[in-house]
Amino acid sequence: MRVDAFDFDLPADNIALRPATPRDAARLLLVPGADGDLRDLSVRDLPSLLRAGDVLVFNDTRVIPAQLEGRRVSASGEARIGATLHKRIDLRRWQAFVKNGKRVKPGDIIHFPADVQAVAEDRHEDGSWTLAFAGDEPVEVLLERAGTMPLPPYIAAKRAQDEADRRDYQTMFAQKDGAVAAPTAALHFTPELTAALDAAGVERAFLTLHVGAGTFLPVKVDDTNEHQMHAEWGTIDAATADRLNAIRANGGRVIAVGTTSLRLLESATGEDGIIRPFSGDTSIFITPGYRFRAIDGLMTNFHLPKSTLFMLVSALMGRERMQAVYAHAIATGYRFYSYGDSSLLLPQG
Incomplete structure (x- = not known):
């Protein structure tokens, strides 16, 4: 149809x-x-x-607070990167939609708040990326520290997120x-x-x-x-x-x-x-x-x-x-x- x-x-x-x-x-x-x-x-x-x-x-x-804002630092310079996790792959890897993803290359490290880091492993056909999170802590613990609630875009575009949204x-x-x-x-x-x-x-x-x-x-x-x-x-x-x-x-x-x-x-x-x-x-x-x-x-x-x-x-x-x-x-x-x-x-x- x-x-x-x-x-x-x-x-x-x-x-x-x-x-x-x-x-x-x-x-x-x-x-x-x-x-x-x-x-x-x-x-x-x-x-x-x-x-x-x-x-x-x-x-x-x-x-889960799956919305992350960070930066990619590499030899080619620094870029602001946004990531919305959307599907778990395994214990440390998630598939994510990445804002400003054209500035990311396989192997780049993305730095998020609270000392949370992830490696951009590979890009999928739909434009999303596999992110592999560093360290031994469960990814859910890292997200509680560094992430925000993934409000729908039609809400997030009209007002700032606040503690009530959690x-x-x-x-x-x-x-x-x-x-x-x-x-x-x-x-x-x-x-x-x-x-x-x-x-x-x-x-x-x-x-x-x-x-x-x-x-x-x-x-x-x-x-x-x-x-x-x-x-x-x-x-x-x-x-x-x-x-x-x-x-x-x-x-x-x-x-x-x-x-x-x-x-x-x-x-x-x-x-x-x-x-x-x-x-x-x-x-x-x-x-x-x-x-x-x-x-x-x-x-x-x-x-x-x-x-x-x-x-x-x-x-x-x-x-x-x-x-x-x-x-x-x-x-x-x-x-x-x-x-x-x-x-x-x-x-x-």
Whole structure:
């Protein structure tokens, strides 16, 4: 399909630069399937929108401070270098998008704050670099010293990062280090909301997908068939897969909280609709025409024009339907992107 088919006009005023306070005070747009009426609600209404026996599937990845600013010093001079780590290769090496990367050559040492150093080993076809960090300390420890939270570019371009972002850009379920972007749909959850969901008989399950910085990259081709997704590492254990299959078999619905959870669930599910244990990379790219196998609904924020995530929600609900949904959201003041409001998409109503 033409990428332009997923375009829409988004006023700058609709872009959220800070989250709602408290988090579950954010707005929620209920989107039933077919031509069902849209409902303007609050995230706090979620327990009344789900049924006892349904399960919400969360991504328990934890965002690491993967944004680094440093300098390269070599015989040819000094250059300022920015790096955003986006995928672990091994214990000391990460793949990174590098700002001012044309000034870097294989073997160059990049000096970051707090005595953190990395060698630029080689450049990949997509322009990213493999960085090998010096020393014996775990890279996560080095990043806590030298890095900052990798806020999305549409926020970072409009305001300076501050200490509040270390808290705000992390979900209450964050446990496993490795993401360089938050699974933002889960940012809306609070202990009070989860208690209300428990009381309503709505279950919770967890998987891990370490979200990469590739999620922010624009689609640069004209046709969706030509776009290549960046791979991200994820895992679903056998107990979780069995539990989700049992819930569906008993008539419960599997609701993915966020597109990251959805993409891993779909990657782990066969044509027979059975979710299986999964551990490895996924680069699944979901566009209209895709047949969903694992999920019955999706809770997600509002996404960028012409983005792979807007293509995904269009695949779930229909492109024309989602164009109308987003027009309603813009006209009624919903806040977009990572710190913005939420929607609940239920294709079967």
